[in-house]
Amino acid sequence: MAMMYSEKVQDHFANPRNVGKMEDADGVGQVGNAVCGDIMKMYLKIEDDIIVDVKFNTFGCGAAIATSSMATELIKGKSVTEAMQLTNQAVVEALDGLPAVKVHCSVLAEEAIKAALKDYYERKGLPVPPECQICDHDCHACGGCG
Numbered sequence: 204m205a206m207m208y209s210e211k212v213q214d215h216f217a218n219p220r221n222v223g224k225m226e227d228a229d230g231v232g233q234v235g236n237a238v239c240g241d242i243m244k245m246y247l248k249i250e251d252d253i254i255v256d257v258k259f260n261t262f263g264c265g266a267a268i269a270t271s272s273m274a275t276e277l278i279k280g281k282s283v284t285e286a287m288q289l290t291n292q293a294v295v296e297a298l299d300g301l302p303a304v305k306v307h308c309s310v311l312a313e314e315a316i317k318a319a320l321k322d323y324y325e326r327k328g329l330p331v332p333p334e335c336q337i338c339d340h341d342c343h344a345c346g347g348c349g
């Protein structure tokens with residue numbers, strides 16, 4: 204059965220934004236998807252608590268690439284506080300939806316951002332905000348929380 208992807212998903216899959224590595228990142232996060240085993244790495248450049256640049260790499264499916272691409276666009280130029288509040292649901296909405304069986308792929312982007320922010324706080328020797336803890340929202344979208 205063919206899956207229906209929105210035009211935005213197809214666009215971000217075909218032309219993903221902010222793909223690559225960052226040598227001088229202030230925070231780096233790598234996470235794996237509990238459902239499929241795919242991996243994502245997120246790099247953040249942060250100045251005065253503003254995310255001035257972001258890059259990502261993924262060994263993931265098309266939906267993971269599209270959601271990560273959209274997530275990077277949503278947090279670029281935002282404060283770290285705003286970025287840590289980004290949810291996978293918000294990313295899915297910004298893409299005009301995902302097929303239900305692919306929603307778990309969007310969790311990868313949210314968790315990679317949180318992991319990178321956690322790394323940023325740890326590098327600065329600051330307490331890690333509870334919002335940066337990965338998968339404490341018990342959303343069951345990814346199956347990782349049981």
Ligand code: FES
Pocket residue numbers: 236239240241263264265266267307308311
């Ligand atoms: Fe693994 Fe989509 S199937 S992230």
